[in-house]
Amino acid sequence: MRTAFLITTFLGCFFNMVAQDNFLVYQLKGKATVTVNARSQPLRVGQILSKTALLRLDKAASVGVLCANYIPMFFSNPEVRLDTVSLSCIKQQPSITASYFRFVWNELRHHPSAPENDRRRYMNNIGGAIRGCPGINFSISPDTIRYLNAPLEISWKTQLARDRLTINIYEDESGGSILATLSVTKNFISVDTLKKYSLGRSEVYWSILVDDQEHCSRNFLSFTELEIYNNIIRDAEIATNAFTDAAEKNFLKGFYLEQQRFYGEALLMYTEALDLEPNNKRYRKPVDDLTKIPNTQPSKQ
Amino acid sequence: MKYLFKKDTVFATIAVFIVMGLFSLIPLNTHVLDPIRIALTDISYNDLSFDRSEKNTGQVDSNIVIINVGNSDRASIANLLVTLKGHHPKVVGIDLLFLDPKDPSVDSLLKASIADLPNTVLAHDIRFTDGGPIVSGFLTPYATASGYINFIGERKGVIRHFSPFEAWKDTIAQSFPGAIIKFADSSAFAELKARSHTAELINYTRQSTQYITLDLAAMANNQNVSSLLHNKIVLIGYIGGANDIEDRHFTPLNPQFMGKSIPDMNGVVIHANIISMILEGSYINKIPTWLNVLIALLFTWIFMAYTIKFFLEHHLWYHLIMKCIQLTLTILFVYLGIIIREYLHLSASFSILVVSIILAVDVLYFYEALALWLHKKFRYQTIFNKSNH
Numbered sequence: 001m002r003t004a005f006l007i008t009t010f011l012g013c014f015f016n017m018v019a020q021d022n023f024l025v026y027q028l029k030g031k032a033t034v035t036v037n038a039r040s041q042p043l044r045v046g047q048i049l050s051k052t053a054l055l056r057l058d059k060a061a062s063v064g065v066l067c068a069n070y071i072p073m074f075f076s077n078p079e080v081r082l083d084t085v086s087l088s089c090i091k092q093q094p095s096i097t098a099s100y101f102r103f104v105w106n107e108l109r110h111h112p113s114a115p116e117n118d119r120r121r122y123m124n125n126i127g128g129a130i131r132g133c134p135g136i137n138f139s140i141s142p143d144t145i146r147y148l149n150a151p152l153e154i155s156w157k158t159q160l161a162r163d164r165l166t167i168n169i170y171e172d173e174s175g176g177s178i179l180a181t182l183s184v185t186k187n188f189i190s191v192d193t194l195k196k197y198s199l200g201r202s203e204v205y206w207s208i209l210v211d212d213q214e215h216c217s218r219n220f221l222s223f224t225e226l227e228i229y230n231n232i233i234r235d236a237e238i239a240t241n242a243f244t245d246a247a248e249k250n251f252l253k254g255f256y257l258e259q260q261r262f263y264g265e266a267l268l269m270y271t272e273a274l275d276l277e278p279n280n281k282r283y284r285k286p287v288d289d290l291t292k293i294p295n296t297q298p299s300k301q
Numbered sequence: 302m303k304y305l306f307k308k309d310t311v312f313a314t315i316a317v318f319i320v321m322g323l324f325s326l327i328p329l330n331t332h333v334l335d336p337i338r339i340a341l342t343d344i345s346y347n348d349l350s351f352d353r354s355e356k357n358t359g360q361v362d363s364n365i366v367i368i369n370v371g372n373s374d375r376a377s378i379a380n381l382l383v384t385l386k387g388h389h390p391k392v393v394g395i396d397l398l399f400l401d402p403k404d405p406s407v408d409s410l411l412k413a414s415i416a417d418l419p420n421t422v423l424a425h426d427i428r429f430t431d432g433g434p435i436v437s438g439f440l441t442p443y444a445t446a447s448g449y450i451n452f453i454g455e456r457k458g459v460i461r462h463f464s465p466f467e468a469w470k471d472t473i474a475q476s477f478p479g480a481i482i483k484f485a486d487s488s489a490f491a492e493l494k495a496r497s498h499t500a501e502l503i504n505y506t507r508q509s510t511q512y513i514t515l516d517l518a519a520m521a522n523n524q525n526v527s528s529l530l531h532n533k534i535v536l537i538g539y540i541g542g543a544n545d546i547e548d549r550h551f552t553p554l555n556p557q558f559m560g561k562s563i564p565d566m567n568g569v570v571i572h573a574n575i576i577s578m579i580l581e582g583s584y585i586n587k588i589p590t591w592l593n594v595l596i597a598l599l600f601t602w603i604f605m606a607y608t609i610k611f612f613l614e615h616h617l618w619y620h621l622i623m624k625c626i627q628l629t630l631t632i633l634f635v636y637l638g639i640i641i642r643e644y645l646h647l648s649a650s651f652s653i654l655v656v657s658i659i660l661a662v663d664v665l666y667f668y669e670a671l672a673l674w675l676h677k678k679f680r681y682q683t684i685f686n687k688s689n690h
Binding site: 121123215 | 370375396397398399400424426427428429449450451452453454455456457458460461462464467477499500502538539546547548550568569571572
């Protein structure tokens with residue numbers, strides 16, 4: 001009995017660990033389908049969905065899913081790409097138990113050695129002031145982002161180790177108080193996460209710090225009200241009135257929103273255009289640009 | 302000394318070193334929840350030779366002038382380099398890491414002023430990855446030479462060592478101080494190279510106040526700047542206020558020897574200390590490991606003879622006396638290390654010796670049990686078979 005319990009617990013923990021990118025459907029109102037690898041099937045409660053799944057919901061339908069770490073999410077949009085919401089599954093405040101055992105495990109593995117005997121591993125301390133933003137390439141231009149509610153991940157690529165990076169959210173463009181400091185666990189962050197730690201403010205600034213030093217200029221993040229967004233969408237509708245093709249219309253709306261720095265909302269429009277014409281390379285490019293992790297070439301001598 | 306040449310003394314001493322060897326083979330850090338051990342991880346008692354001695358209140362090094370650029374922009378730094386050319390310094394070391402382009406016009410100005418100034422050494426960063434070294438610093442091709450500004454040490458730990466040169470494949474990279482010395486003093490550079498040390502201990506001899514430091518903003522109004530800079534090693538870097546930790550590091554000169562404190566020295570001042578050390582030839586040499594082990598072995602042998610004496614003849618007081626002796630010897634050996642560092646410029650590591658002294662008392666119990674078991678089974682002759690304790 002005890003052996004069976006231990007094996008079950010171990011397997012449960014193992015599957016929980018490997019299934020970090022999975023979602024469990026636990027609530028379904030109305031009808032919805034799920035498309036994975038171009039195969040569609042009706043969505044069912046209890047179904048486990050992978051990160052690559054695309055949900056299509058009928059009118060008035062809603063879906064509730066659970067992330068691997070038990071964060072619930074609800075969707076009522078006609079289409080939901082789970083890869084665009086996967087970032088919201090990152091747990092920013094791990095449990096005390098997890099933190100404690102992570103500390104013990106890290107300490108157990110950290111076998112102290114003399115730095116001079118393994119010098120190249122320990123040559124991480126730079127004896128000079130850094131001028132310029134140290135090699136962090138973002139997927140999108142992060143200097144100004146406007147956000148309503150469309151899921152958006154800001155990803156970056158850097159040669160710097162993650163434990164050297166932290167994200168600060170500030171009240172002001174320069175100086176001012178720090179609203180939150182977030183540790184960097186992955187090479188991306190969702191705007192939702194930034195919003196969560198913005199303490200209800202409609203405008204904040206954020207920056208990635210290297211070794212607790214702020215080398216890069218602060219980025220502006222505006223959480224727009226629905227009314228303002230609707231005005232912009234109305235302008236976009238007027239601007240695209242001449243087009244009758246739904247895909248092209250969505251693409252141009254996406255372009256308009258991107259120009260207005262609504263990257264998340266623009267991504268939704270571009271995705272809709274691409275879904276209507278999956279082979280259109282022009283429609284694919286902005287979707288790729290807004291979702292792909294950028295490439296970076298370190299300077300070499 | 303009657304127990305010194307007994308075979309039990311020799312075997313017990315060997316047992317101490319076997320136990321030490323076995324401990325070192327454990328791949329896990331067994332001190333995971335030992336707060337004292339964690340607190341002392343980056344502590345070297347030899348640091349006391351810098352911190353507590355009066356050595357670091359020495360003379361100002363007049364060979365080196367530091368120019369603090371503060372938060373000046375690239376245009377101001379370019380103007381500074383243009384101004385410096387007129388003062389004919391021996392070599393100019395720019396301890397600023399320019400990682401990426403900014404304003405093209407200002408960057409062009411900076412490139413031109415770097416290229417125009419003779420004997421300029423520009424800082425760059427070097428990281429060793431599995432795919433090979435990665436060098437960062439986009440203006441380095443325009444300088445006369447470049448040098449990496451990486452120190453050796455735990456992240457946010459005490460900086461005690463630097464690597465003078467790094468070689469891989471057909472490339473040899475110079476450290477920032479090494480590249481500066483190459484222009485400033487060819488014989489000192491030759492000596493540094495001849496030592497062939499992969500990691501040199503930094504002999505900290507001066508605080509920032511013991512280098513002539515000019516502020517970039519104040520330089521414009523100073524008429525006597527030329528005499529200060531002519532034929533000198535000029536280091537351009539950042540020195541912030543007391544509570545500014547940008548480019549600040551922990552050094553053995555930190556007034557707080559252990560526990561939580563704030564970094565005490567700017568990178569540019571550490572480079573200045575390294576340059577002073579190379580120019581003065583005041584290197585600190587390390588006692589080789591084999592000699593450390595030999596000293597530890599000989600001393601532990603003598604110590605074990607006394608331990609056995611107390612164990613057999615004064616067993617009632619054995620633990621109390623041994624704890625007192627252990628404490629006294631530990632204090633004495635730390636003191637000896639400081640004295641050797643101070644007067645002989647030698648870095649002696651007595652950690653093996655101190656650990657063997659600490660282990661000896663407990664290992665002796667284990668050895669006694671083993672010897673008695675061998676005596677019972679195989680008639681092994683041991684001094685522990687007399688029930689005199």
